[in-house]
Amino acid sequence: MTDYLHTYFIMGSQNCRGNPEEVLKQAIHGGITAFQFREKGTNAKSGEEKVELGHRLRRICKDHGIPFFVNDDIELVYQLEADGVHVGQDDRDIREVREVFPDLQIGLSVSTEEELRVSRWDLADYLGVGPVFKTSSKDDAKEVIGIQGLQAIQGQVPLPVVAIGGIDESNVQAVREAGAGVSVISAIADSEQPEEEVRRLQL
Numbered sequence: 001m002t003d004y005l006h007t008y009f010i011m012g013s014q015n016c017r018g019n020p021e022e023v024l025k026q027a028i029h030g031g032i033t034a035f036q037f038r039e040k041g042t043n044a045k046s047g048e049e050k051v052e053l054g055h056r057l058r059r060i061c062k063d064h065g066i067p068f069f070v071n072d073d074i075e076l077v078y079q080l081e082a083d084g085v086h087v088g089q090d091d092r093d094i095r096e097v098r099e100v101f102p103d104l105q106i107g108l109s110v111s112t113e114e115e116l117r118v119s120r121w122d123l124a125d126y127l128g129v130g131p132v133f134k135t136s137s138k139d140d141a142k143e144v145i146g147i148q149g150l151q152a153i154q155g156q157v158p159l160p161v162v163a164i165g166g167i168d169e170s171n172v173q174a175v176r177e178a179g180a181g182v183s184v185i186s187a188i189a190d191s192e193q194p195e196e197e198v199r200r201l202q203l
């Protein structure tokens with residue numbers, strides 16, 4: 001597994017119990033290995049507000065040497081000089097994304113073996129696979145695939161895989177045992193103690 005996928009924190013202001021900058025700083029102190037700015041869904045910021053928050057979070061990651069990814073928004077990748085971008089099956093085609101960002105890290109979401117079959121996953125640096133468990137952080141999440149579904153996709157590609165969806169301290173061990181990285185929104189962003197929560201995910 002690529003080192004930065006070990007504990008990959010994904011967050012937008014809409015996910016945060018506290019101030020987003022504080023949540024990110026605490027998560028970094030707890031030991032996250034990458035961050036994705038995903039300002040999306042109900043109560044998410046847009047326009048200048050989104051860009052300004054992105055700049056502040058990007059600065060924090062840069063100061064701490066944490067790889068900074070942008071979710072979906074290609075223009076924002078340029079604006080924030082991100083290290084990478086994550087796209088899903090319904091986002092900008094990964095062929096175009098790779099063409100415009102030949103040197104950035106690119107993550108691609110895959111939920112099923114069929115999606116894998118029709119995807120240009122060879123253009124990605126890693127796959128985000130899930131939802132592995134039930135999630136409340138994405139309204140249009142696909143069917144839960146479980147650890148078995150995760151392993152089925154993992155077994156078919158030579159790429160590193162990060163699991164997503166409903167991962168918390170109660171089930172993280174199964175994901176680690178499967179050899180996948182762990183990506184998390186709510187278990188960290190909605191925690192009263194983000195730093196301690198990240199530590200509890202470090203099996």
Ligand SMILES: Cc1ncc(COP(=O)(O)OP(=O)(O)O)c(N)n1
Nearest residue numbers: 072086087088089109128129164183
């Ligand atoms: C690491 C990681 N894996 C999967 C996703 C989901 O991406 P997508 O399917 O495009 O859904 P949205 O996040 O855009 O709602 C992700 N963001 N990160």
Ligand SMILES: Cc1ncsc1CCOP(=O)(O)O
Nearest residue numbers: 131135137165166184185186
């Ligand atoms: C973005 C995304 N893609 C699949 S599940 C999910 C949400 C994960 O959030 P949580 O860790 O709170 O379940």
Ligand SMILES: [Mg+2]
Nearest residue numbers: 072087088091
């Ligand atoms: Mg997307």
